[in-house]
Amino acid sequence: MRDVVEGIVLALFSLVAIWGAWQVPAASPGDTWAGIVPFAASVALLALSGLLLLGGLRATQTGHDVAEGGGTGTLDILILFAVALIYQQSFRWFGYVLPTAIVAPVVLYIFGVRNWIGMAASVVVCPLIFHIIFFELLGVFPPYGEVFDLLDWFRG
Numbered sequence: 001m002r003d004v005v006e007g008i009v010l011a012l013f014s015l016v017a018i019w020g021a022w023q024v025p026a027a028s029p030g031d032t033w034a035g036i037v038p039f040a041a042s043v044a045l046l047a048l049s050g051l052l053l054l055g056g057l058r059a060t061q062t063g064h065d066v067a068e069g070g071g072t073g074t075l076d077i078l079i080l081f082a083v084a085l086i087y088q089q090s091f092r093w094f095g096y097v098l099p100t101a102i103v104a105p106v107v108l109y110i111f112g113v114r115n116w117i118g119m120a121a122s123v124v125v126c127p128l129i130f131h132i133i134f135f136e137l138l139g140v141f142p143p144y145g146e147v148f149d150l151l152d153w154f155r156g
Contacts, residue, residue, distance in 0.1 A: 003056025006074045010049030017042035017081070032140070037088035045081050080110055095145035095152075100127040 021042055024035030052074070083106060090099040104126035105119035113119060134140045142151060 001056065001060060003052050003059065005056075007049045007051075007053025007056055010052065010074065010077070011046060013078075014042050014046035014049055017045065017085070034088075034092075038085050041081055041084040045077065048077060076110060080107070083107060083110070091143045091145070093145055093147040095149035096130065096143055097127045097150035098145070098148070100130055101150075 017038065021035040021039035024033065024038070027033040083103060087099050087103045101123045104122040108119050108122055131142070135142045144151065
């Protein structure tokens with residue numbers, strides 16, 4: 001029964017998030033829509049909540065519903081969803097370098113990486129790899145921060 005309730009709550013939360021993503025203004029021609037990341041995260045959360053709901057309904061119908069809960073990871077999903085939304089929104093204020101450097105070790109920690117050297121290296125390696133892939137190889141224009149942008153500092 002717990003999975004059913006969590007699935008319903010996550011589905012409602014994701015529907016509100018989808019509505020919020022649709023509130024992001026449309027992109028000008030040639031630009032990427034700024035709401036694509038929160039929209040994709042919201043749709044993924046809706047799909048995961050649907051799977052959780054279906055699994056919970058199947059368990060209660062077959063009588064295999066376990067009262068102690070099997071560690072569904074709902075809290076981890078919500079935390080990762082919040083991190084994704086904050087990460088995407090922080091591009092507007094701080095560009096991509098600073099948010100990526102902050103979020104990379106946080107996400108690695110959520111996924112179970114506990115090696116402090118690897119997490120510290122991700123602060124530099126992730127923004128560098130993303131810069132090379134997206135902005136150098138794919139030719140995507142980097143989002144510049146309105147408040148502060150480390151990319152300006154690196155370029156001098």
